[in-house]
Amino acid sequence: MIKIYSTPACPYCVTLKTFLKEHNIEFEDIDVSADAKALDEMVKKSGQMGVPVTDIDGEIVVGFDKNKISRLLNISE
Amino acid sequence: MFYDLIIIGGGPAGITTGIYAARKKLNTLLITKEFGGQVSKGHEITNYPGITMTMGVELMEKFVEHLKKFDIEIKEGKNVRELNKTNKGFEVILEDREKLESKTIIIASGKNPRPLKVPGEERLVGKGVTYCSICDAPLFKEKDVAVIGGGNSGLDTALDLTKYANKIYVIEFMDKLLGDESTQEKLKASGKVELITNAATKEIKGDKLLESLVYEDKKSGEMKELKVQGVFVEIGYVPSSGFIKDLVEFNKVGEIIINPKDNSTKTPGVFAAGDVTDIFYKQIVIAAAEGAKAALSTYEYLTKIK
Numbered sequence: 001m002i003k004i005y006s007t008p009a010c011p012y013c014v015t016l017k018t019f020l021k022e023h024n025i026e027f028e029d030i031d032v033s034a035d036a037k038a039l040d041e042m043v044k045k046s047g048q049m050g051v052p053v054t055d056i057d058g059e060i061v062v063g064f065d066k067n068k069i070s071r072l073l074n075i076s077e
Numbered sequence: 078m079f080y081d082l083i084i085i086g087g088g089p090a091g092i093t094t095g096i097y098a099a100r101k102k103l104n105t106l107l108i109t110k111e112f113g114g115q116v117s118k119g120h121e122i123t124n125y126p127g128i129t130m131t132m133g134v135e136l137m138e139k140f141v142e143h144l145k146k147f148d149i150e151i152k153e154g155k156n157v158r159e160l161n162k163t164n165k166g167f168e169v170i171l172e173d174r175e176k177l178e179s180k181t182i183i184i185a186s187g188k189n190p191r192p193l194k195v196p197g198e199e200r201l202v203g204k205g206v207t208y209c210s211i212c213d214a215p216l217f218k219e220k221d222v223a224v225i226g227g228g229n230s231g232l233d234t235a236l237d238l239t240k241y242a243n244k245i246y247v248i249e250f251m252d253k254l255l256g257d258e259s260t261q262e263k264l265k266a267s268g269k270v271e272l273i274t275n276a277a278t279k280e281i282k283g284d285k286l287l288e289s290l291v292y293e294d295k296k297s298g299e300m301k302e303l304k305v306q307g308v309f310v311e312i313g314y315v316p317s318s319g320f321i322k323d324l325v326e327f328n329k330v331g332e333i334i335i336n337p338k339d340n341s342t343k344t345p346g347v348f349a350a351g352d353v354t355d356i357f358y359k360q361i362v363i364a365a366a367e368g369a370k371a372a373l374s375t376y377e378y379l380t381k382i383k
Contacts, residue, residue, distance in 0.1 A: 010212035011117035011134045033215030050203035050213050066154025
């Protein structure tokens with residue numbers, strides 16, 4: 001289960017989502033600017049007040065950390 | 078793989094360089110931490126010819142889409158650690174220690190937000206301290222925040238924040254704000270914004286998340302503390318040139334000195350383009366054009382050394 005906590009205009013979020021789509025990986029996109037509960041959840045999980053945050057089966061990745069995300073999802077380029 | 082050209086940077090200069098190099102059939106690698114550079118983090122763009130109005134991130138998506146139509150190798154999400162000269166050409170070492178080699182280099186690494194360099198700032202990045210207002214402003218609904226910098230980008234950030242935050246302090250080091258009067262009027266009219274001038278930010282405090290900001294009132298010398306959950310740093314940009322060392326000359330502000338005719342640097346085979354250079358006027362259309370110039374000059378250079 002992959003969740004991405006994002007905001008609509010954030011370029012890193014766009015890059016991250018494009019990257020996952022290019023590798024045919026499904027994810028749930030949560031707009032935290034429109035969902036206060038989800039924002040709380042994001043801050044609690046990650047200790048972060050910044051987007052994007054990705055939750056990959058409970059592993060939290062902060063920002064567009066391509067190497068870590070690729071490793072967790074077995075993406076090789 | 079020994080490339081003809083390695084381009085460092087994925088903003089308007091780097092992308093345009095890539096397009097021109099690919100059209101010249103140069104065997105090219107483009108390395109970037111992220112596409113779009115400063116433009117992606119900006120607000121509206123209304124001065125790019127042919128496009129009346131767009132958002133920075135949308136314009137950059139179009140640039141990237143155009144680039145990817147060509148046969149060019151791309152490494153995205155990578156930071157360059159070192160650039161060295163070798164017997165055969167140049168080597169680029171990435172932060173993950175991967176080594177890449179080429180005959181020529183174009184540096185188009187642009188600029189990064191200037192940090193405040195005060196205690197607590199680095200530790201609280203992503204925990205309330207942010208340099209990307211367009212990313213993070215929506216996270217501060219009904220919270221109190223401070224914007225550091227009273228120039229146009231600071232005031233635009235504050236204006237964007239009026240949609241979300243409860244209270245916004247704009248902190249300016251000088252005795253007056255440099256940003257547009259019209260934006261200042263809008264900020265005053267919002268009733269949410271307090272403008273503080275003659276204020277030197279001294280410390281950012283917080284345990285797990287940001288809790289407050291300490292500044293010195295430069296007139297009275299008094300230290301004051303503001304309870305805020307967010308700090309938006311908008312005090313300009315610095316060239317991303319730390320990895321280059323002595324292959325090029327820098328001016329006083331750390332920009333690469335280039336020959337404005339052909340974008341060459343003091344090292345044959347190393348060219349530079351866009352905001353990382355000492356060229357006047359940091360504009361998208363200028364960065365793109367500089368990238369084109371650098372690519373064409375590199376092509377010339379490669380033809381000569383053959």
